[in-house]
Amino acid sequence: MKKFLSLFTVLVFSLVLVAPSFASAAQKLIQPINNAYITAGYLNANYQKKFGFKHYGWDLTSSNSSRAVWASGSGKVLATGYDNVLGNTVIVKYPAAYIHSTGATKDLVFRYNHLASIAVSKGQSVTKDTRLGNYGNTGLYSTGPHLHLEIDTDTTYYQYSPTLGSSSNIIKAGTASTVLSPKNVLYTKVSAPDNQSIYIIGDGYQSSSEDDLPFKN
Ligand SMILES: [Zn+2]
Known part of the structure; x- marks a missing residue:
């Protein structure tokens, strides 16, 4: 009987040890505009010179007529609404995202700003096939239709962004x-049905042709 019990114990412990690895299988997050141009890169020096503040994300536009912004993977909408400074805003949390620059797996928050329209609501579950809205030109400092995207590992204070020097109604100064x-997180999903592509404009507001581009997947 003792032998049976210890075998049983080993089995139970094996299950406990194995189970979490299924739960935490990392997801690869893909770019939010299927055919995209990066018009301003992360911490671009020329951007900072021109606008007087650091750029903590990417500015993206579409290389075709679609203005759709898609979720980057499986996640949950944390907040939506019109931010008085950054325009129509969606915040999504993506659990267990694979960060290809370090090999780590982390819960991430994506902040989407300047949207023309919002197609999701708070608490909604999303997949890469969920349209979050269309990008646009809303907010105080947007100079043309584009998506401003920020990626943050702080999923507790998800509405805090270094972009704002003083807090607004949705986005707070962080x-x-x-x-x-x-570029350290996103993948370009080149396979069907997404058939994604991404290019830089090459006007000096991106780091280089290589540095700003995500991995192909
Ligand atoms: Zn931006």
Whole structure:
């Protein structure tokens, strides 16, 4: 009987040890505009010179007529609404995201700003096939239709962004230490049905033809 019990114990412990690895299988997050141009890169020096503040994300536009912004993977909408400074805003949390620059797996928050329209609501579950809205030109400092995307490892204070020096109604003034460059997280899903592509404009507001581009997947 003792032998049986210890075998049983071993089995139970094996199950406990194995189960979490299924739960935490990392997801690869893909770019939010299927055919995209990066018009301003992460912490671009020329951007900072021109606008007087650091750029803690990517600016993206579409290389075709679609203005659709898609979720980057499986996640949950944390907040939506019109921010008085950054325009129509969606915030999504993506659990267990694979960060290809370090090999780590972390819960991430994506902040989407300047949207023309919002197609999701707070608490909604999303997949990569969920349209979050269309990008646009809303907010105080948007100079043309584009998506501003920020990626943050701080999922507790998800509405805090280093982009704002003083707090607005949705986005609050935050610090930069938890923000990641999108290129360290995102993948370009070149296979069907997404058939994604991404290019830089090459006008000096991106780091280089290589540095700002995500991995192909
Ligand atoms: Zn931007």
